[in-house]
Amino acid sequence: MKSEVILHINGEQRSTVIRQADTLLVVLRHLELTGAKPGCLNGDCGACTVLVNDTPIKSCMMLAIETVGQEITTIEGLHDTAIQRAFVEQFAFQCGYCTPGFVMNAYALTTQKPDADEETIRKWLESNICRCTSYQEIEQAVRSVLVQKKR
Template identity: 50%
Template sequence: MKVNGVPVTPPDPDARLLDYLRDDLGLIGAKEGCGMGECGSCTVLMDGVPVCSCLVLVCQAEDADVTTVEGLRRTALQEAFVTGQAVQCGFCIAGMVVSASALLEEHPDPTDEQIRAGLEGNLCRCTGYGAIVRAVREAAR
């Protein structure tokens, strides 16, 4: 497995990917929210596809390229979240940014409907989705 481009050898293949990233690698951007794959706070990219790392075992990611929010270089997307006031408490933002990053890879000029669909499964309790959708749309420009 590679995490953010670096080959790693996890000590426990039966551990959850989220726990390995946070506890062993110190990559704390992905957070445990619900622990059931419902909130999106633990979203990472596995071979470019957003997944809830709380539902993935390390052994399932054995041959994968895993990208966390820490592995994304500072992008227009992240800037748009900040300048567009799409960040409040910050709990969900890592998952939102990771999911939006994958969306923009697939759809460089997405419609608002595509943005909403791309962010499905990522819950935000503070900011509200209007600012988040606007931030993704701005980053696409």
């Protein structure tokens, strides 16, 4: 069974037809928002992380129908944020596949917990996996944004 729904994505209303069983990840990619990456498809890797009402969510684990009436932000909805610049400045990526998910998670961390300590940073970043081992650079990117916010 299919339904026509309106999703609020990156500040825009997007009309689409979905099946009740479609994950948010599948629908986003159907809408040509391909920044959220399919990785494990079971919630382990975090490559598909988006924000739903400013909370990091693994879009492979959420049904699209659950997001009707919610605010969805994808990597395409961020524009020249401090965390994006920090990822570039700190070389916090290698192959880049995991980067959108890490950026979304780190963006939420730096906006919601501007006083985050080392343990909080590590705890938040545990939800994402980088197979190329850029963890130190990613943590440094987060730290650099938090330091800027304290100034």
